[in-house]
Amino acid sequence: GNSVTQMEGPVTLSEEAFLTINCTYTATGYPSLFWYVQYPGEGLQLLLKATKADDKGSNKGFEATYRKETTSFHLEKGSVQVSDSAVYFCALSIIQGAQKLVFGQGTRLTINP
Amino acid sequence: NAGVTQTPKFRVLKTGQSMTLLCAQDMNHEYMYWYRQDPGMGLRLIHYSVGEGTTAKGEVPDGYNVSRLKKQNFLLGLESAAPSQTSVYFCASSYYGPYTEAFFGQGTRLTVV
Numbered sequence: 001g002n003s004v005t006q007m008e009g010p011v012t013l014s015e016e017a018f019l020t021i022n023c024t025y026t027a028t029g030y031p032s033l034f035w036y037v038q039y040p041g042e043g044l045q046l047l048l049k050a051t052k053a054d055d056k057g058s059n060k061g062f063e064a065t066y067r068k069e070t071t072s073f074h075l076e077k078g079s080v081q082v083s084d085s086a087v088y089f090c091a092l093s094i095i096q097g098a099q100k101l102v103f104g105q106g107t108r109l110t111i112n113p
Numbered sequence: 114n115a116g117v118t119q120t121p122k123f124r125v126l127k128t129g130q131s132m133t134l135l136c137a138q139d140m141n142h143e144y145m146y147w148y149r150q151d152p153g154m155g156l157r158l159i160h161y162s163v164g165e166g167t168t169a170k171g172e173v174p175d176g177y178n179v180s181r182l183k184k185q186n187f188l189l190g191l192e193s194a195a196p197s198q199t200s201v202y203f204c205a206s207s208y209y210g211p212y213t214e215a216f217f218g219q220g221t222r223l224t225v226v
Contacts, residue, residue, distance in 0.1 A: 032212050043117070043203055043217035044156075051212045089155065095211050098163055099144055105155035 002027045006090050006104035013080055014112050021075040021107050023064075023090035031092035033057075033066050033073040038087040038106070047075075047088070082111045115139050119204050119218035126194045126225045134189040134221050136204030144207045145187035146171075146215065147179060149200040156203065162187055163209070194225045 007022040025031065032051045036044040048057030053068035062077045073090060090104040120135045136145065143164050148156040158171030160179040168179045176198060178190045187206075191198060201222050205215040 030211075034214055036217075041219075043219045044205075044215075045217065046214045049212070049214060093211065093213070093215075098161075098169065099207070099209055099211075101146065101158075101205075101207070101215055103148075103156040105153065 002031070002092060002094060002096075002100060002102045004090050004092055004102055004104035006088075006107050009087075009106070010108040010110060012110045012112065015082055016079045017111075019075070019077040019080045019084075019109070021088055021090075021109070023073045023075065023104060025071050025073065025090070025092050027071075027092055027094055029094050029096060031094040033064070034091040034093065035062070035064055035073070035075050036089040036091060036103075038089065040086070044089060080109075080111050082113050085109060085111045117204055117206055117216050117218040119202075119221050121221060122219065123222050124224070126191075126223065128194060128196060128225060130194050131190070131192050132194065132223075133191075134202055134204075134223075136187045136189070136206075136218060138185055138187075138204075138206040138216070140206060140216065141184070142206035142216070143184075143209045144215075145181065146205045146207075147177070147187065147189045148203045148205065149173065150203060150220070151200050159189065159202075194223075196225045199223060199225045 035047040037047045048059040050057040050066035146161045147159040162181040165184040204218045207215040
């Protein structure tokens, strides 16, 4: 089957710290991979995506590289800000008859000034 | 540009009452989804639709019904609400395709007492 596993939260960092949120996936095929972000009281919005192996998605200083050999899509940012405090979801999309969209459990990130 | 709009944003129900959540999208997307978000559980797919007049069960469909009479609308019904259905409900829509992301509404916070 298809599944996404994220590192357990919550994660608390100081401003300007380096961030990594781990994500691994299982898929019977070749999925596209996504990171979504959910700010307090809002719905999810796309942060970045990668559609094939070795692609790097990037946005707002965040990056993630599609690693087929390790089935991973870890989210990184070199220097976090208080405004990055949110819940982050890793997800995959794959066509198997219908289009299937599978989410990880989410990682809550809090950045302290 | 409205995107995905959910109605209502908040609701409190008594056990056994019924209600309908409305999702509307203005992006001409084929796919629409209903998810529930519970603490520590991430997003779980309730039902989805691949086009007007079609619906399909997701991961946790019991206790819910859906309808998609018009392409732009996807309704989620609770016939007899239970406290276990207390959750935040998100609607999403997307084009059909392996690289496309989902667009989310802002959510409906439902409490069943």
